Amino acid sequence: xxxxxxxxxxxxxxxxxxxxxxxxxxxxxxxxxxxxxxxxxxxxxxxxxxxxxxxxxxxxxxxxxxxxxxxxxxxxxxxxxxxxxxxxxxxxxx
Numbered sequence: 388x389x390x391x392x393x394x395x396x397x398x399x400x401x402x403x404x405x406x407x408x409x410x411x412x413x414x415x416x417x418x419x420x421x422x423x424x425x426x427x428x429x430x431x432x433x434x435x436x437x438x439x440x441x442x443x444x445x446x447x448x449x450x451x452x453x454x455x456x457x458x459x460x461x462x463x464x465x466x467x468x469x470x471x472x473x474x475x476x477x478x479x480x481x
Contacts, residue, residue: 435481442478445470 388396411421429440452467454460 438478438481442480445476445478 412418414421429437432440448467448470451460451464452471454464456464
């Protein structure tokens with residue numbers, strides 16, 4: 388597999404994950420069950436994988452902090468703006 392193909396495949400995996408997650412929380416009545424399953428799995432996964440997921444979540448928060456908001460996502464954007472103020476955040480790959 389060519390390097391560019393590999394990069395494109397990884398980008399598509401990210402797109403697919405984002406779609407799966409947004410679809411999973413798009414049900415008010417089952418959001419708690421989804422979160423319980425996700426959190427349960429993440430908190431028991433390998434520490435290196437937990438670190439990688441936090442790198443992803445942190446980068447998402449930085450991107451969201453730069454966005455525009457309305458009543459639907461105001462709390463998210465404002466929270467992410469506060470997180471962005473934290474200095475020296477680094478999640479090394481170990």
